[in-house]
Amino acid sequence: MTGNCHDLKHRYTFGDFLYWNLMAAVPLLTAGAAIAAASTFWLGAYLLVVLACILALYRFFCSHCPHYARDEKTVKCLFMWGVPKFFEPRKAPLKWHEKGLSLLAGLVLTLFPLYWLLDHPGQLMVYVIAVTVVGLTLRRTECSRCIYVDCPANRVPAERQAGAGAPGQTVE
Numbered sequence: 001m002t003g004n005c006h007d008l009k010h011r012y013t014f015g016d017f018l019y020w021n022l023m024a025a026v027p028l029l030t031a032g033a034a035i036a037a038a039s040t041f042w043l044g045a046y047l048l049v050v051l052a053c054i055l056a057l058y059r060f061f062c063s064h065c066p067h068y069a070r071d072e073k074t075v076k077c078l079f080m081w082g083v084p085k086f087f088e089p090r091k092a093p094l095k096w097h098e099k100g101l102s103l104l105a106g107l108v109l110t111l112f113p114l115y116w117l118l119d120h121p122g123q124l125m126v127y128v129i130a131v132t133v134v135g136l137t138l139r140r141t142e143c144s145r146c147i148y149v150d151c152p153a154n155r156v157p158a159e160r161q162a163g164a165g166a167p168g169q170t171v172e
C-alpha cells in the first residue's frame with residue numbers, strides 16, 4: 001500500500017457490505033445456535049441485546065462517521081446498506097461518554113453469549129476464532145484506510161488524514 005490519500009476508502013460497494021455481514025454472521029449464528037439449544041426465551045433476549053447494542057453503536061459511534069454524514073438519506077458502508085438515519089449526524093469529535101458507551105455496547109455484544117457457549121466447547125472455539133478473525137481482518141484491511149479518523153482504532157498516519165476530512169464531514 002502506498003502512502004497517499006488516494007488509498008483512503010471513501011466509498012464502500014454492496015459487495016463490501018455483503019462480505020462484512022457474512023463475516024459477522026459466523027459468530028452471531030454460532031452464539032444464537034448455542035443459546036437456542038438451551039432456551040428459546042434467552043434466544044429472544046439475545047436478539048434484543050444485539051439490536052440494543054447495534055442501536056447504541058449507531059447513535060453514539062456511527063452518527064460521527066463521515067459515511068453517516070454523507071448528504072444522502074440512508075447510510076451505506078461496510079456494515080450498513082440503505083439504513084435510515086434515525087439520529088442527527090454529529091459533526092463534533094466523539095465525546096468521552098460516547099466512546100465509553102460504544103465500547104460498552106461492543107463488550108456486551110461479544111461477552112453476552114459466553115454463558116451458553118461454555119456448555120458447547122466446539123461452538124465456543126468457533127465463536128472465539130470467528131470474533132478474532134473479524135477483529136483482526138478489520139484492523140489489517142480497513143483501519144489503515146478508514147476516513148473516520150476520529151475513531152480511536154483508526155490507523156491512518158497523521159500525514160494522510162488530510163484526505164479524510166474532519167469528524168462528520170466527507171471528502172469525495
Ligand code: SF4
Pocket residue numbers: 061062065066067068075076077078079080148
Ligand atoms: S463505517 Fe461508519 S457508519 Fe458504517 S458501521 Fe462503521 S462507523 Fe458506522
